[in-house]
Amino acid sequence: MSVREGLLALLGDEPVHGYVLKTGFEAATGGVWPLNVGQVYKTLERLERDGLVHARERQGQRQYRITDDGLAALGAWWDAVPDDEPPPRDELMLKVLMAVGQGRDHALDVITKQRSAVMAQLQLRRRGPSTARRRGRDPMVAAMVDDALVVRAEADLRWLDLCEERLTHPDPSEETGRRPVTRPRRGTRGARS
Amino acid sequence: MTTPILELRDVVKSYGAGPTEVRAVTGVSLAVAPGEFVAVRGPSGCGKSTLLHMAGGLEDPTAGHVLFDGRALYEMSAAERAGLRRGGVGYVFQRLNLVPSLTAMENVMLPLELDGVGSREAKERAAEALDAVGLDRHLERYPDDFSGGQQQRIAIARAIVGTRRLLLADEPTGSLDTPTGDAVVELIASLPARLGTAVVLVTHEPRYAAWADRVVSMRDGCVVDTTVAPPVRKSARRTVGARR
Numbered sequence: 001m002s003v004r005e006g007l008l009a010l011l012g013d014e015p016v017h018g019y020v021l022k023t024g025f026e027a028a029t030g031g032v033w034p035l036n037v038g039q040v041y042k043t044l045e046r047l048e049r050d051g052l053v054h055a056r057e058r059q060g061q062r063q064y065r066i067t068d069d070g071l072a073a074l075g076a077w078w079d080a081v082p083d084d085e086p087p088p089r090d091e092l093m094l095k096v097l098m099a100v101g102q103g104r105d106h107a108l109d110v111i112t113k114q115r116s117a118v119m120a121q122l123q124l125r126r127r128g129p130s131t132a133r134r135r136g137r138d139p140m141v142a143a144m145v146d147d148a149l150v151v152r153a154e155a156d157l158r159w160l161d162l163c164e165e166r167l168t169h170p171d172p173s174e175e176t177g178r179r180p181v182t183r184p185r186r187g188t189r190g191a192r193s
Numbered sequence: 194m195t196t197p198i199l200e201l202r203d204v205v206k207s208y209g210a211g212p213t214e215v216r217a218v219t220g221v222s223l224a225v226a227p228g229e230f231v232a233v234r235g236p237s238g239c240g241k242s243t244l245l246h247m248a249g250g251l252e253d254p255t256a257g258h259v260l261f262d263g264r265a266l267y268e269m270s271a272a273e274r275a276g277l278r279r280g281g282v283g284y285v286f287q288r289l290n291l292v293p294s295l296t297a298m299e300n301v302m303l304p305l306e307l308d309g310v311g312s313r314e315a316k317e318r319a320a321e322a323l324d325a326v327g328l329d330r331h332l333e334r335y336p337d338d339f340s341g342g343q344q345q346r347i348a349i350a351r352a353i354v355g356t357r358r359l360l361l362a363d364e365p366t367g368s369l370d371t372p373t374g375d376a377v378v379e380l381i382a383s384l385p386a387r388l389g390t391a392v393v394l395v396t397h398e399p400r401y402a403a404w405a406d407r408v409v410s411m412r413d414g415c416v417v418d419t420t421v422a423p424p425v426r427k428s429a430r431r432t433v434g435a436r437r
Contacts, residue, residue: 116419119410120420120422122399122400122403123405123408124425127425153403154400
């Protein structure tokens with residue numbers, strides 16, 4: 001999602017100011033995406049240029065509402081499904097893949113450290129309300145943000161477990177074609193306890 | 194330093210001998226403080242359940258020692274170990290082992306009655322235990338009348354009904370859906386603060402392990418890492434309690 005789609009989703013027939021859209025956007029996204037007002041007005045200008053919103057001047061302030069073309073663009077966005085090919089560039093995934101290229105022991109060390117860090121995050125989430133809840137966001141939206149963070153951390157932990165399993169009990173068919181192991185140039189190879 | 198309620202010192206568990214020997218647990222040491230909640234996680238076959246069985250005296254280690262409250266289990270007589278299983282350590286398994294012909298109350302009273310506690314006292318203590326797991330209003334119903342999550346709560350009540358200082362739970366959420374499993378683990382996580390019971394939870398699910406103060410990860414019979422829960426800011430702390 002871009003700011004563009006987020007603003008279209010918040011616009012209706014009733015004209016609204018840019019500042020209302022800014023606060024509405026932040027509330028609707030559970031406080032995970034703060035916007036500055038300049039970003040909002042710049043995006044609204046582009047939407048107006050593309051004919052997706054209509055602007056009018058009232059009492060010295062610009063107000064915006066969605067057009068029919070805007071509704072069509074919004075509908076297309078609701079229906080679009082995110083593609084996973086090529087896979088998204090996930091920081092954790094890329095780090096582990098790079099580590100595998102530097103040798104099994106190094107990869108296992110990286111997996112252990114990352115797993116411990118992700119588990120600590122998950123433990124913290126179990127013990128206290130999230131930032132969204134602490135900041136008094138809509139309770140249901142805040143709970144959904146918490147759910148997403150917990151489920152993603154679980155998925156990361158499961159994936160790290162699977163990587164560890166592949167490294168410690170390799171399938172012979174997956175061993176062929178691997179490039180030769182090189183020594184890590186940076187960082188340390190910590191001993192596994 | 195407080196004596197750990199449970200201590201495993203370099204325990205090894207092997208099955209078979211010679212070329213067919215399989216080492217399920219290879220030199221694991223672990224100390225659990227009174228009132229501490231420790232989770233042991235890892236893939237199937239990593240040795241976590243075997244570790245729990247040795248911790249509870251259900252299996253003897255091939256080498257190493259298991260100590261309960263500073264006393265080695267191997268030094269205890271058979272009667273003392275049986276007494277420990279009845280009165281000091283509670284067990285919760287994936288399979289509930291509830292007696293279908295007994296009510297919730299009677300199931301929870303059972304270990305007390307086997308221990309010679311009088312019927313009146315057993316009833317009072319069973320009611321307290323069922324209250325602690327949020328089932329105080331359904332004492333006379335039979336296990337089949339309850340949902341899977343509620344049946345697991347009865348099993349937990351039965352496990353904590355004596356003066357239990359240690360609860361050993363082996364995949365207690367295995368047969369439950371996620372929200373029910375969450376509620377059961379939240380209940381288990383509340384026991385250290387509410388009753389002072391130390392808990393060792395074996396699970397392959399990271400979401401449940403994360404409730405623990407300390408998470409021990411095992412692979413191929415060894416501990417590969419231990420994660421201690423980071424401190425929570427006072428303003429962000431949440432009270433863990435039994436959900437009804």
